[in-house]
Amino acid sequence: MNQTPTVDKLIRVNMTDQSVTITDYPEKWRMLGGRALSARILLEECNPACDPLGPDNILVLAPGLLAGTSAPTSGRISVGCKSPLTGGIKEANSGGDPGQHLGRLGYRAIIVTGQPANRDGRWGLVVTEQGVTLERADDFKGMWNYASCAKLLTRSATASAISIGPAGELMLKGASVATTDNSKSRRPARHAARGGVGAVMGSKCLKWVFVDPGKLSARQAVNQKAFAALNKSFSKIYRSSPRYEMFRHGTATAVPLANMLNTLPYRNRTEGQNPHVDTLDGNHIRETFEKRGGGMHNCLAGCIVQCSNVVHDENGEYLTSGLEFETLSLLGSSCDINRWEDVADLDRLCDEVGLDTIETGAAIAVLMDSGGMPWGDAKAAKNLLRAIDQRSETTLDVGNGAAHVGRKRKHARVPVARGQALPAWDPRPLKSAGITYCTSAMGADHTAGFVIVPNQSDEDALLASQETQIVNAVVDSSGFCAFLAPTLDEVREFYSLYLGREVGREDIAGFGWRCLQDEWTFNDRAGFKPADDALAECLTKEGIGPGHSLVFDVAPEVLARMRTRQPPRESLYGVPPMGA
């Protein structure tokens, strides 16, 4: 079937009979985008009790509400499903150009259901101005992401791609979904990484989605003149603000700060500081730009932050991009691998085979901690990832995540929440991070919201976690990048002009709160209980920091209050999604 959209359409793909349908976008979802839209679709259409890797799970690819417009840094895409890693709802958010391109084409979401009876084949979805078609992609089977996307994108100079690597095809629970970055490079270096969303795409035998907006220009706002003026004034003010300074050198430069705060995982979180931290400091990556090439770039069209580092090797050849703080912390420090160059190799390998660098780093650290690999053995870690093509048992174990490796090796120290590995920011010094890891429907996920403020009281930490969870839910639904750090007041200004209707303060906070409610409701129906709002015992019993005194000790009664909303404070509207 081949249909052409006009404006605001949905693409429904049934992988059981390989049919494609384009429908009008329902009015009831008008104010939803990205994460909130994904949550609502899953709540209304997916059985929360389903097998995450079976035909009843649903994969949602939803650009943010402002994707495809000229609003700065606003084209991100949400990938949602029931997670095979946590058993709960999942939204993983990615940059790259596919979100922008789907937005320009007028598609608010792609909803993928069903599963082919024969799982040997591979399929690709082609989305262009001419329509949407599903085609055989058997010749892409088993291909690593870089080669696969390079081959696919030879079809058009204006297209972008969403793809999975062999980890997704093997349905490994740490598998990611890759998106190609901006039109100059078009590399699959951006990932909706967390929760095994790539395994769900793999379970549907969907290897890639090709999105080509051709020469279509940005989507127009209802009040386009005022919208353009707001873009201009926001960008000008933003570039002279502390928010710009915080992120424009990339997250990799946060390594020394995290170490100073005792929140940098070292050797599977047995310490919160790394004695060799200097060689992992992302500032050293910046120092190579002049000699080796590379530099900072925008991962998606229209990003004014440009926080993504492009990393070259010592021969001046491209190696990887978006080498983030999280990757340096989990694949580096937590495994006692302390040369950033080694971590860059591991990052590229994860991007190639399609694995989450956080989950994979945590899984390798558990493997090392349990005696399955020497600490700091970068060569062995690289070989382990390369061995995915041979289906090495240890590689498959690591690809299934930290909790799986812990269970298999009968190792108790496995830092997870809801089955998902913790991101770098250790919750023992940062209580609000721990509260988010416990209470977010997503499992341990720093992008769900926290503040980098140590020594908070339980009450302040609870409030900070709640407020930033609301703000992050709004931002992840808008298409804005969290590293732009827009406030709720700023998001609602853009919404009001784009939609041509006033979006008030109560409205915008309500969008975020409703998104969280939808996600919690899905998890309730999937069988989660209040007792599941907890961190692994190693984080509540084993201390780090001075005298090993820091443990996560927020009581369950405090955590239980997360879902009882207090009236929003005035400060809510000025809170950035993440930060100090």
Ligand code: SF4
């Ligand atoms: S701020 Fe960074 S991660 Fe966000 S869209 Fe821009 S380059 Fe990508």
